[in-house]
Amino acid sequence: MSSNAIRAIRRKKSTLSEVRVAVLGGPSVGKSALTVRFLTKRYIGEYDHQSENRYKHEGLVDGEPVLFEILDTCPKPADGDSAEFSAASWADGVLLAYSITDRSSFDHARKTRQKVYEKCLALSEPRPLPPIILVGNKSDMIHLRQVSTEEGEILAKDWDCWFREVAAAEQVTQVAEAFHEVVREVWTARRQQQRHGRSGNLLAAAAAATASASSPALNTSISSSCLLASPSFPPSGALPGQGRAPSPVCPPPSTSSLLGRVLGARAYARGKSDSALPKD
Incomplete structure (x- = not known):
């Protein structure tokens, strides 16, 4: 990393x-070749690790500083699906890789995504699937190809996710772009959660106002309070592409009823769409 990037x-x-x-x-x-290529820009062809490895790395994505914590998994047959589900549950985003020279690895990727999705739904408190991108590795080994580019594109379209074929042995920029794309997908998911949270707060306030509209004492007691408070997310600072978090929305003093103040309040000021975010 250049000195200018470090200073930034x-x-x-x-x-x-x-x-x-x-x-x-x-x-x-x-998996390890992709991870090490991203972290060090070096390529090491042979790995013989028997357990997962975890790395921390600081970098810039679209000009914004990011602290990566990367889990290089090492699944074992005895673990079944539990290890990969635990890793996906821990992660904010997932880079799911297969080899274009190995048909079984492509099937494994497809089944892994499906099983993680099913387990997320089966939890006592169901949660959404973490953002996933699909990467076909070893694209330099065309003479051994077993999975076509079109198959990867079709699968990614079914999942509605980002897809790219890369060669960890030869490419640096393309591999880094894959990890950067995971971050962008995580940022998009966080913004959506933030917006949904604000919408939920507004609906809850409206419902409470409707239920208490017949209580003058309650209306008087909260006439000077704020109706909404913006969520403090993320805890580590403002999201890239966004400015300071919006101030709590307070009711205008001229409105006569709590319900009117709720319906007149704006939960947030909509910013740029996700499609307008800068891309490398």
């Missing part, structure tokens, strides 16, 4: 965004 990270330390990334995939698809 230090200047923006207060807005550092933390993102946890799990690298999933079948055996020998190049």
Whole structure:
């Protein structure tokens, strides 16, 4: 990393965004090669680790400082699906890899995503699937190809996710772009959760106002209070592409009823759409 990039990270330390990334995939698809290529820009062809490895790395994504925490998984047959589900549950986003030279690894990726999705729904408190991107590794080994580019594109379209074929052995920028895309997907998911949370707060306030409209004493007691408070997310600072978090929305003093104040309040000021976010 250049000295200018390091200085930029230090200047923006207060807005550092933390993102946890799990690298999933079948055996020998190049998970460690992809991870190490991203972290060090070096390529190491052979790995013989028997357990998962976790790394921390600071970098810039679209000019914003990010603290990556990357989990390089090492699934074992005895673990079944539990290890990959635990990794996906821990992560903010997932890089799911397969090898274009191994048909079984492509099937493994497809089944892994489906099983993680089913387990997320089966929890006592169901949660959404973490953002996932699909990466076909070893694209330099065309003579051994077993999975076509079109198959990867079709699967990614079914999942509505980002897809790219890369070669950890030869490419640096393309591999880094894959990890950066995980961060962008996580940022998009966080913004959506933030918006949904604000919408839920507004609906709840409206329902409470309707229920208490017949109570003059209650209306008087809360006439000077704020109706909504913006959520303090993320805890590590403002989201990239966004300014300071909106101030709590207070009712205008001229309105006569609590319900009118609720319906007249704005939960947030809509910013740029996700499609307008800068891309590398």
